[in-house]
Structure formats: structure tokens, C-alpha cells
């Protein structure tokens with residue numbers, strides 16, 4: 001058996017085409033959604049991601065607001081940009097690209113953001129709203145994963161899902177989304193402290209591998225017919241992206257998300273969804 005592809009690139013393109021229509025409707029009401037990005041420093045990876053986000057915006061008609069600060073920027077300088085975007089009516093939603101340079105208190109910056117402009121869905125207020133089942137912008141990568149599964153007809157209701165990882169962007173919020181009544185999955189969260197990862201993986205109907213550990217999930221660890229989402233990003237010695245899932249898993253799984261071309265483009269698409277939804281909320 002060779003797994004079918006959970007095609008994030010194609011699914012993200014379909015979402016962007018839906019959004020183009022919604023953005024046009026907002027513009028008829030006199031509202032142009034705008035995505036802001038705050039990029040601090042000159043990390044080439046971060047520059048590339050941020051550039052990708054603005055390319056996406058251009059495709060769907062969302063305005064781009066780019067703020068760049070040097071690697072030497074102080075806490076106060078970064079916070080001043082955050083305050084400015086909070087006040088800017090043209091900025092519907094924004095992100096502060098992470099990580100911030102050493103010595104900057106990231107959480108203090110993030111907490112200063114207006115939660116209603118939080119395009120990442122990772123502001124403490126919005127994580128709290130998620131716990132409380134209140135409407136909120138949803139974390140982009142976990143929500144992108146759910147959308148990718150739904151659009152390929154992978155059954156989430158009742159599924160045994162193993163999430164590997166406990167990072168703030170994926171591992172922590174993912175089970176919160178999966179265990180809502182609307183999803184009704186059963187979740188096991190594994191991490192570096194898990195005694196026997198393989199025994200958990202073998203029981204899973206869906207595996208979400210977000211540990212950042214190259215080829216952590218091996219073919220002998222998984223049940224035939226499983227759906228596997230490869231969210232990990234490591235770099236090989238040659239600089240190529242290496243995921244958390246061993247390529248041999250594709251011979252056992254029913255569904256697999258390629259990496260690149262899987263969850264990454266979905267993350268970007270959900271960011272745009274959050275910006276458009278924030279603009280729609282403000283339009284009433």
C-alpha cells in the first residue's frame with residue numbers, strides 16, 4: 001500500500017480562492033483586511049516565511065503592513081511597534097514573527113498585542129478563550145491540520161489521535177481543538193518524557209508528529225491505515241527540510257502529509273482566514 005497524499009499545497013490554494021471572494025465582499029462594504037508582520041533581525045528563514053505570508057496576502061487581496069526592526073532592537077522599540085499596530089485601523093490582524101532575538105522577553109511582547117488582532121491565535125487571551133470554548137482566532141497550524149484532514153475525508157470523530165510534542169504553537173493547542181465536541185477525537189499527548197512512544201503510536205488512527213526530531217516516526221511504529229501528519233522541521237546537513245516522519249511510513253499509512261507541501265502551506269492559509277474573520281467580525 002502507498003499512502004494517499006494530504007495535499008496541503010492544493011488545499012491551501014482552495015482556501016485562498018474562497019477567501020478571495022470573502023475579501024471582495026468586504027471591500028464592497030468599504031473594508032480592506034490588512035495583515036501586519038513584525039520581523040526583528042535578519043534570519044534568512046524568518047525573512048523567507050514572512051515574504052511568503054505577504055505573497056499570500058497579495059493573492060487574495062489582503063493589504064500588507066510590514067514592519068522590520070534590526071537585530072539590535074530593544075524591548076521598548078519592539079513594543080512601540082506592537083502598540084502602533086494595535087492602534088492602526090488598516091491593520092486587521094498581525095503576527096510577531098518568532099523567535100525574537102535573545103534577550104527580548106517574547107511573552108511580554110505577545111501579551112501586549114490586542115487579542116482581537118492576534119492572527120496567530122496564540123495570545124494568552126485567545127488560548128484561554130479556546131479552553132473556555134469561546135469564539136476566538138484559532139492557532140493556525142492546529143487548525144490547518146484539522147482542515148487538511150476534513151477536506152480529505154479523514155474521520156476525526158472517535159479517532160484515537162496521538163500528538164507527539166508539547167510546543168506552544170502545535171503540541172499544546174492541538175489536543176484542545178481535537179477534543180471539542182465538534183471534533184470528538186480521543187487524544188494521547190506524547191513528548192520526550194514518554195516511556196514507550198512506539199506503543200502509543202501503534203494504537204493511533206491519526207498521528208500528528210510535531211516534535212522537531214528527524215524521522216522520529218518509523219514504519220514499524222504505526223498501524224496500517226493510519227493518517228500521519230508530518231509537522232516537524234529539521235534541516236539535514238545539506239540544508240534540506242527533514243520531517244518527523246520516516247519516508248517508509250508512506251508504505252504503511254493510508255494518508256500522509258508531505259513535508260514540505262503539507263502542513264506548512266495550511267498554516268499560512270489559516271493565518272489569512274484569521275485576518276479575514278477578524279475583518280468580518282468588525283464589519284458586523
Ligand SMILES: Nc1nc(=O)c2c([nH]1)NC[C@@H]1CN(c3ccc(C(=O)N[C@@H](CCC(=O)O)C(=O)O)cc3)C=[N+]21
Pocket residue numbers: 049052095096097098099120140259260261262263264265266267268
Ligand atoms: N508568530 C509566528 N507565527 C508563525 O506561524 C511562525 C512563526 N512565528 N515563526 C516561524 C514558524 C514557521 N512557520 C512556517 C509556516 C509555513 C511554512 C511553509 O509554508 N513551508 C513550506 C516550505 C517552505 C520552504 O521550502 O522553506 C512547506 O511546508 O511546504 C513553514 C514554516 C510559521 N511560523
